[in-house]
Amino acid sequence: MNCKELVYLLGDYFDGSMEPHLRQELGEHIKLCDVCTNFLKTYDKTRILCRSIRCDEIPPEVRDQLKAFVVQKAREHRADIERYTTCTIEERILFARRLVDLFASGDLPPALTSIAEQHAHHCAACAPFLKTGVVPPGSIPAEVVDHLADLADELPPGDFPFGD
Amino acid sequence: MSTDRLQDDNLLLEELRAGTEASVEALFERFHGKIYSLALSILKNDSDAQEAAQDVFITVIRKVGTFKGDSALYSWIYRICVNSCLMRLRSRRRNETVSIEEFMPVFTEEGMHASLVDDWSKEVERNLLNKELGGVIQRYTDSLSEKYRVVFVLSDVEGLSNEETSEILGLSVPAVKSRLHRARLYLRERLTRYMTQGKVE
Numbered sequence: 189m190n191c192k193e194l195v196y197l198l199g200d201y202f203d204g205s206m207e208p209h210l211r212q213e214l215g216e217h218i219k220l221c222d223v224c225t226n227f228l229k230t231y232d233k234t235r236i237l238c239r240s241i242r243c244d245e246i247p248p249e250v251r252d253q254l255k256a257f258v259v260q261k262a263r264e265h266r267a268d269i270e271r272y273t274t275c276t277i278e279e280r281i282l283f284a285r286r287l288v289d290l291f292a293s294g295d296l297p298p299a300l301t302s303i304a305e306q307h308a309h310h311c312a313a314c315a316p317f318l319k320t321g322v323v324p325p326g327s328i329p330a331e332v333v334d335h336l337a338d339l340a341d342e343l344p345p346g347d348f349p350f351g352d
Numbered sequence: 353m354s355t356d357r358l359q360d361d362n363l364l365l366e367e368l369r370a371g372t373e374a375s376v377e378a379l380f381e382r383f384h385g386k387i388y389s390l391a392l393s394i395l396k397n398d399s400d401a402q403e404a405a406q407d408v409f410i411t412v413i414r415k416v417g418t419f420k421g422d423s424a425l426y427s428w429i430y431r432i433c434v435n436s437c438l439m440r441l442r443s444r445r446r447n448e449t450v451s452i453e454e455f456m457p458v459f460t461e462e463g464m465h466a467s468l469v470d471d472w473s474k475e476v477e478r479n480l481l482n483k484e485l486g487g488v489i490q491r492y493t494d495s496l497s498e499k500y501r502v503v504f505v506l507s508d509v510e511g512l513s514n515e516e517t518s519e520i521l522g523l524s525v526p527a528v529k530s531r532l533h534r535a536r537l538y539l540r541e542r543l544t545r546y547m548t549q550g551k552v553e
Contacts, residue, residue: 190463199533203514226471233473234540238508241490246388250402254388255380258409262376265413269371
């Protein structure tokens with residue numbers, strides 16, 4: 189191993205990935221070469237010194253500003269999600285109500301009528317709401333809203349549930 | 353929920369996805385120092401580092417639902433931080449770095465050192481707490497181009513393994529090792545000149 193090869197391999201030497209036979213060759217070279225000994229020592233010292241520039245301490249005022257910002261943004265993000273979720277729930281209730289009404293009056297487009305009838309056939313929860321001419325009074329249970337709102341997903345792409 | 357429980361990555365992620373305020377605070381307490389320090393090391397500017405840190409937390413909070421856990425949580429957060437810093441660096445388009453080639457060691461045709469090498473490592477022991485030396489190292493580190501500085505900061509300053517740095521930067525391990533080695537050779541040579549000449553070039 190010559191000096192150039194030794195310098196090339198110093199990274200491997202310090203991260204422990206050097207092959208044992210190369211480590212032995214390096215050790216033998218170092219014993220005989222003061223220049224490489226000094227190079228190795230100063231290379232190692234450079235690594236150690238550079239760790240000292242690590243900035244662990246964030247100034248307290250920067251930390252406080254950063255924390256206030258992050259907490260505020262997280263609150264806004266959560267509020268956005270809640271708003272979206274609430275809006276989605278309201279839309280699904282309206283959809284289910286309209287589907288039940290149009291089904292009862294016979295005005296539901298054929299595609300959705302067929303899907304609704306198939307669903308009513310095997311779903312005891314929704315069946316009472318999907319009988320022509322019969323709309324149970326009161327609000328629609330959440331389970332039924334979930335089932336009916338999902339029926340729109342069974343329509344072919346591009347079909348509007350109520351034909352509008 | 354106690355903050356201790358949120359030291360566990362999976363619980364912290366679960367709570368972040370649920371949107372609890374305690375989880376946001378736990379995330380902040382665990383990572384703000386590292387994120388700020390890393391951003392400052394890459395960007396070299398306090399206000400830029402603060403803005404980058406803000407971006408990192410917002411991204412983590414918004415994207416936590418898409419984090420699949422393929423890598424460690426800190427690794428994902430570091431990657432977001434590095435990407436945010438690199439975007440800022442690129443938008444600045446400033447080129448204040450030096451070519452490291454002129455600071456690489458020179459060898460004879462036979463592969464021997466072309467000049468003598470001083471051992472200044474013991475000299476540094478006496479000056480370890482010297483503020484001036486700290487400033488000099490900082491200045492030399494800052495003069496590294498982005499390609500070398502980011503690898504150097506993650507590996508030697510932050511103390512991550514080559515494998516961790518490689519995962520965060522999306523580089524191969526040999527590429528990380530090569531960049532890190534060249535960065536060290538550059539810094540070693542600059543420190544050598546500083547220690548022997550007693551002044552910053």
